[in-house]
Amino acid sequence: MKTTKFILIFIVTFFVFTSCKQKEITDLKNQISELSKKNIELKDSISQLELKNLYAFHILGGLETTELKVNQESTVDFFFAYKDYIHKYDLYRITGDGENDRELIKENNELSEFQYTYTPKDKNDNHIRLVAVFDLDSIGIEIPANLKLPISD
Known part of the structure; x- marks a missing residue:
């Protein structure tokens, strides 16, 4: 029991x-x-x-001189709205009007500033168009930069 x-x-x-x-x-x-x-x-x-x-983000550009000269190479400084390390991005020069008309000029950049060397071919060649492409979770985020410059002979 x-x-x-x-x-x-x-x-x-x-x-x-x-x-x-x-x-x-x-x-x-x-x-x-x-x-x-x-x-x-x-x-x-x-x-x-x-x-x-x-x-x-905004991409800003600035010149060391007041104007550029035809057929004379100049350096244009570009930077994002704040100076720091940012997400990696690829930088392209826009070469035409189509979406894929671009040339890779910097890859995997992390700094918020960069330099671009530019040589105007004539007095009307006064427009620099760039685009920074960020990869955010497989989504391409494009930040454009358009800069018109004074050109003299």
Whole structure:
């Protein structure tokens, strides 16, 4: 009889203990599921902030001289609105009117400033068009730079 009571108490205790553990396991699985959803939301929020930050960039250009001379090479300084390390980007010179009419001039640049060497061919060759292309989670974000320069003979 004592053995039967002991076995019965053991079985009841085992089921109570097992059911409590099962509830804890279920609760933990629910918490993991909720945290996974929140993690996805946070990643999306961070990506949105990075996207907004990239769209807020401006590329500015400046000359060391007041004007450029035809057939004389000059250096034009370009920089983003703030000086710091930024997302890696590729820099292209726009060579035509089509979307793919571009030439890669710098690859995987991380600095917010860069120099571009330019030699105007004639007095009307006064327009520099560049585009910086950032890769944000496999989305190409393009930031253009258009600079008209004074040219003399």
